Amino acid sequence: MGLVPLTVVANPVEAEMIRSLLSTEGIESLVKQTNFGAGIMDGMGGGPQEILVDPADLESARELLTPQE
Amino acid sequence: MTRGAYVYNLGQVPYVEAWDLQRSLAAAVSQGAIPDTVLLLEHPPVITLGRRADEGELHVPDGAEVEIVETDRGGKSTYHGPGQLVCYPIFDLTRHGQDVKRYCRDLEEALIRTLGAVGVEATRIEGLTGIWVESPPRKIASIGVHITKWVTTHGYALNVDLDTAPFTEWITACGLADASFTTIARELGRPLSVDEVRPHAAAALEEVFGLSFEEIPAEEGAGLWPQPLHERLTAKPTGASSAGQTVGVEQVTAR
Numbered sequence: 001m002g003l004v005p006l007t008v009v010a011n012p013v014e015a016e017m018i019r020s021l022l023s024t025e026g027i028e029s030l031v032k033q034t035n036f037g038a039g040i041m042d043g044m045g046g047g048p049q050e051i052l053v054d055p056a057d058l059e060s061a062r063e064l065l066t067p068q069e
Numbered sequence: 070m071t072r073g074a075y076v077y078n079l080g081q082v083p084y085v086e087a088w089d090l091q092r093s094l095a096a097a098v099s100q101g102a103i104p105d106t107v108l109l110l111e112h113p114p115v116i117t118l119g120r121r122a123d124e125g126e127l128h129v130p131d132g133a134e135v136e137i138v139e140t141d142r143g144g145k146s147t148y149h150g151p152g153q154l155v156c157y158p159i160f161d162l163t164r165h166g167q168d169v170k171r172y173c174r175d176l177e178e179a180l181i182r183t184l185g186a187v188g189v190e191a192t193r194i195e196g197l198t199g200i201w202v203e204s205p206p207r208k209i210a211s212i213g214v215h216i217t218k219w220v221t222t223h224g225y226a227l228n229v230d231l232d233t234a235p236f237t238e239w240i241t242a243c244g245l246a247d248a249s250f251t252t253i254a255r256e257l258g259r260p261l262s263v264d265e266v267r268p269h270a271a272a273a274l275e276e277v278f279g280l281s282f283e284e285i286p287a288e289e290g291a292g293l294w295p296q297p298l299h300e301r302l303t304a305k306p307t308g309a310s311s312a313g314q315t316v317g318v319e320q321v322t323a324r
Contacts, residue, residue, distance in 0.1 A: 012145075013198040013212055014173050016120060020141070021169060021216040047196035067168035 003030060003052035006061050015049035018065065025064055027057045072164065075103065076271050076282040079110040081151060084117060084138050091222045094159045099220045105164065107274060107282070108157040109267050112149040116240055119213055122146045126241040133239060140213075140223070146240045147211050152231030152252070154263045156270060157224040158278075165278060167219060173212070175277050180210045180225055182273035187266060189256045200227075207251035227270070230254035230261045 006029065009015050015031045022029045030052045053061050079087070087110060097103045114135040116127070122139075126146045129135060135148075149155060162172055177193055180200045184191040191200045191209055200210040210227040233250040254261045271282055 009170060010173070011196060011198045013214065014170060017169050017173065017214045017216050021219070024217045065169065067166050067171065 004055050004058055006051045006053045006058065007065060008034060008048050008050050010048060012049055015051055018051055022051075022053070022061055022064065025060070027053060027061050027064070029053045029061070071275070071279050071281040072104065074105040074107065074275075074278075074280040074282050075285050076107045076109065076274075077285045078267060079108060081111045081113060084112050084115040084136060084149065087112070087155075087157065088138075088140065091157050091159060095217065095220045095222050098159050098161050099218055101161075105158070105160045105278075105280060107159070107271070108155075109270060110155050110157075111151050111153060111263055112155055114148075114150040114235070116146060116148050116235075117213075118146050127239075128241075129239045135235070135239065141215050147213065147226065148235040148240060149226055150231050150235065152229055152263065154227040154229050154266050154270060155224070156227070156274070158221055158274065160221045160278070162216070162219045162221060169216065172221065173214070176212055176214070176225060179270070179273040179277045180212075180227060182276065183227065183266065183270045184209065184253065186269035186273065187253055187257070187261070189253055200225075202251055202256055205249070207249050209251050209253065209256070227266065228252040229263050229266050 007018070009018060012031070019029050019031060032050045032052060034048045034050050082090075087108065091108065094103070094106050094108075098106060116129065116135055116137045118127075118137070118139045120141065122145045127137070129137070158176070160172070162168070165172065165175075177200060181191050181193075184200070189202060189209070191202050194201050194203075194206055197206075199208050199212050201207060202209050210225055212225045213223050215222045228250065230252055233252060233255075236250040253266065274280060275282055
């Protein structure tokens with residue numbers, strides 16, 4: 001089964017932060033640049049990033065990333 | 070309500086030594102042995118490669134005196150050197166809303182306030198990392214963060230007064246081929262020391278993260294490891310912090 005989207009974040013650094021957090025909880029993930037970010041400021045990479053996880057990990061990943069008040 | 074925290078002004082510290090210290094402090098923060106802790110320092114010339122760095126980003130000329138270090142932080146390659154204020158917040162994000170996106174925004178906000186306090190108007194640019202001066206866009210601060218079990222390491226590097234040529238001549242910094250870089254000194258048109266900026270950086274972090282810093286002085290000339298850093302950190306009461314009980318040195322030493 002393919003990977004499913006977990007969340008979209010503002011930029012690559014934020015994506016790497018979330019991936020490092022997921023990794024320490026044993027959840028593997030991939031990051032994909034969204035179409036929205038492509039071409040943002042010519043010559044500069046970046047833009048919003050989509051984080052993908054295995055469907056089996058989706059619920060626990062969502063729970064992990066839910067902000068606590 | 071503010072929370073007690075430590076701030077450590079370390080002067081110039083080799084990158085790997087500061088990295089070791091961060092990991093050790095992260096273990097202590099994670100255990101609740103010490104409150105949130107901020108390291109403020111400068112590095113000797115060093116290029117650090119984040120986890121997304123590509124080989125093609127490096128084009129250091131022969132003979133350049135610079136260390137190259139692979140790190141576990143997010144992001145691509147960047148350059149650190151004297152004249153750049155480096156800030157490593159070791160925060161337990163469970164004490165700050167447990168929200169990665171909010172932490173990023175707050176770190177950016179702290180940088181914008183720091184720059185505002187010294188007379189530089191800076192901003193975020195949607196989709197790009199770091200903090201910028203406009204226009205045209207010039208990057209003045211870089212951000213790269215790692216999180217393990219909700220405890221942060223790495224942080225930001227703010228260009229105070231240094232030659233920005235290494236950002237473009239030695240590397241494709243942050244993976245941004247066409248980006249230009251600037252410093253506070255260049256924007257203000259006068260020389261400026263890291264010492265002048267550091268108090269504003271600490272104040273901005275206190276405001277944004279709701280902290281009240283206790284400064285832990287570094288021991289002159291002793292280096293980081295010979296001095297009883299951990300002993301002093303863990304022996305201090307945590308004050309207003311919600312951190313738990315103190316523990317012995319042996320429990321927080323990561324290496």
